[in-house]
Amino acid sequence: MNPNPQSSDGKHDDDSALSDFLASLMDYTPTIPDELVKHYLAKSGFQCPDVRLIRLVAVATQKFVAEVASDALQHCKARQAAVVKDKRDKQQKDKRLILVMDDLSKSLHEYGVNVKHQEYFADSPSTGIDPASREE
Amino acid sequence: MSGVKTTGGKGEDGPSSSLERAKADDFGRSISKIVVAQICESVGYQGYKESALEALADISIWYPCDLAKNASFHANLAGRTECNVFDITRALEDLGDSHGFPGASETGNCLVDSCIVKGITQFVDTKEEIPFAQPVPKFPVVRNEKLVPSFKHMNEAPPGKHIPSWLPAFPDPHTYNHTPMWTERASNPCADKIEQARRQIKAERALLRLQQRFVLVVCTILPKEAIISDSIIFLLIGDSVHACYWKSMLIMRGEKVWHWLSETCALLSYMSVGFLFHLGFTVFFTLATVESLVSMIAIGY
Numbered sequence: 001m002n003p004n005p006q007s008s009d010g011k012h013d014d015d016s017a018l019s020d021f022l023a024s025l026m027d028y029t030p031t032i033p034d035e036l037v038k039h040y041l042a043k044s045g046f047q048c049p050d051v052r053l054i055r056l057v058a059v060a061t062q063k064f065v066a067e068v069a070s071d072a073l074q075h076c077k078a079r080q081a082a083v084v085k086d087k088r089d090k091q092q093k094d095k096r097l098i099l100v101m102d103d104l105s106k107s108l109h110e111y112g113v114n115v116k117h118q119e120y121f122a123d124s125p126s127t128g129i130d131p132a133s134r135e136e
Numbered sequence: 137m138s139g140v141k142t143t144g145g146k147g148e149d150g151p152s153s154s155l156e157r158a159k160a161d162d163f164g165r166s167i168s169k170i171v172v173a174q175i176c177e178s179v180g181y182q183g184y185k186e187s188a189l190e191a192l193a194d195i196s197i198w199y200p201c202d203l204a205k206n207a208s209f210h211a212n213l214a215g216r217t218e219c220n221v222f223d224i225t226r227a228l229e230d231l232g233d234s235h236g237f238p239g240a241s242e243t244g245n246c247l248v249d250s251c252i253v254k255g256i257t258q259f260v261d262t263k264e265e266i267p268f269a270q271p272v273p274k275f276p277v278v279r280n281e282k283l284v285p286s287f288k289h290m291n292e293a294p295p296g297k298h299i300p301s302w303l304p305a306f307p308d309p310h311t312y313n314h315t316p317m318w319t320e321r322a323s324n325p326c327a328d329k330i331e332q333a334r335r336q337i338k339a340e341r342a343l344l345r346l347q348q349r350f351v352l353v354v355c356t357i358l359p360k361e362a363i364i365s366d367s368i369i370f371l372l373i374g375d376s377v378h379a380c381y382w383k384s385m386l387i388m389r390g391e392k393v394w395h396w397l398s399e400t401c402a403l404l405s406y407m408s409v410g411f412l413f414h415l416g417f418t419v420f421f422t423l424a425t426v427e428s429l430v431s432m433i434a435i436g437y
Contacts, residue, residue, distance in 0.1 A: 014249040021257045022221065028260050031178075032171050033272040037200055039164055046204035048219045056224055056256070061200045063259045065172060065192065069179040099176055099184035104191060112234035115191050 022052045030058040037061070064111075071107035072099060079103070163275060168193040170269060178266050203227050228252045350425055357432055 034051070037058045041048075048054070079102075080095050101117040108115050122128065172192045176184060206227030211219040225247045232252055233240060239251035284304035287294045294301055 014246070017257075018221070018248055018253065021253070021260070024260065029265050029267045031174050031266045031268055032196070033167065033268045035272045035274055036164060036167050036171070039275060040197060040200050041204045044201045044204035045208045046219055047208070047217055053219065053221060053224060056221070057200050057203055059256055059260060060203065060224075060228060061196060062175060063256055064199055065175050065196050066179055066259075066263070068192065068195065069172075069176045069181065073180050096182045097180060099181050099188045099192070101185060101188045101191065104188045108195070110235065113195065117187065117191075 022056070025052050025055040025059065028055070028059070030055060030062050032058040032062055034058065068104070068107050068111065069099070071110065072103040073097065075103040075106050076100065165193060165197065167268075167272060168196050172196050174266055174269065178263075199231070203231060206230050222247045225250045225253055228256075347422070347425070354425070354428055354432065 037054050105115045207219045207223040210223040210226045287301040287305050290305045
């Protein structure tokens with residue numbers, strides 16, 4: 001039948017694409033070191049002596065984290081743009097892009113991860129204590 | 137990346153807090169934090185808040201663990217213990233289902249042309265390489281365990297036929313044999329006191345006998361005056377027992393006058409003072425004897 005030879009050719013291409021990709025992984029150094037990934041994979045019961053698969057997992061994780069971070073960055077930039085829009089008369093400060101819990105929780109929410117953060121953080125354990133009794 | 141801990145994060149250095157204890161996964165977590173910081177820097181961030189970085193580091197640890205569990209599940213489902221690329225692809229699809237990826241709705245798709253893998257391929261091709269900042273040693277470090285030697289190793293025959301020789305040897309018999317123990321005596325304070333008193337009396341009697349012998353030896357050599365003076369001293373201080381001894385010496389020497397005097401005084405002292413001084417002045421008598429001895433020696437020279 002006609003579709004079969006085509007699909008078999010397509011599969012052959014895909015096979016080669018996959019094997020080429022796995023081969024190219026050996027040249028690419030992911031940001032996450034191999035030892036770290038190996039440690040966590042071993043902890044979870046993943047058994048594979050092939051280094052390429054470990055690199056694949058590392059790259060997949062890196063991609064995921066990069067996506068989350070970039071989404072958070074978008075949120076951060078949108079927030080800054082909104083602020084600047086409101087206060088145009090004020091001198092525009094060179095606002096640095098800081099990774100904040102607010103943006104992170106918003107971007108992670110889209111990936112199905114619920115990260116709740118505290119409303120405020122105390123600088124030290126003695127914050128909030130009566131200043132007379134606080135040891136300086 | 138400057139890695140500035142801005143307001144809202146911890147002001148001081150992390151490990152300075154004495155309440156924090158080192159956990160088992162601290163090494164892996166700290167490496168993950170550096171990795172996440174590098175990724176954020178590549179995305180475009182210029183700073184981070186400690187809490188946000190820790191949360192993202194937790195995610196970066198959780199994601200490969202979840203992926204691995206899923207992949208090993210698929211491998212076990214197929215009757216394998218080792219995972220291959222298709223198990224990982226299936227696991228990636230499972231994790232990506234919540235977010236959605238192209239081709240998720242298609243069924244009967246061959247895993248070879250999975251869109252997720254294609255997405256990763258694209259990522260690898262477009263993104264520039266960011267190697268980890270520092271070399272990471274192999275961890276966790278495996279310590280050499282001291283294993284119990286087997287029967288074969290110890291050149292011992294196992295005690296039973298049902299025990300193979302390659303099993304660890306039994307401990308030495310001296311570790312589990314029952315040996316007689318020293319039985320602790322129950323302390324009886326009453327009996328102990330009686331025993332102590334008895335021993336004391338015995339010792340005093342022995343000392344008195346010694347003094348007697350001493351006196352008998354000395355009395356024949358010492359001058360009359362020394363004996364009389366000593367006996368008077370004893371009478372005056374109430375040492376009736378010693379006075380009697382001296383009195384006996386005087387009798388032996390035939391001093392009748394002094395004999396009467398000593399008798400009277402002995403009676404008086406006995407009535408007045410009593411035995412209480414007896415013990416205390418034993419030492420005194422000993423010293424007096426020594427003094428007499430010394431004078432005797434001096435006379436001798």
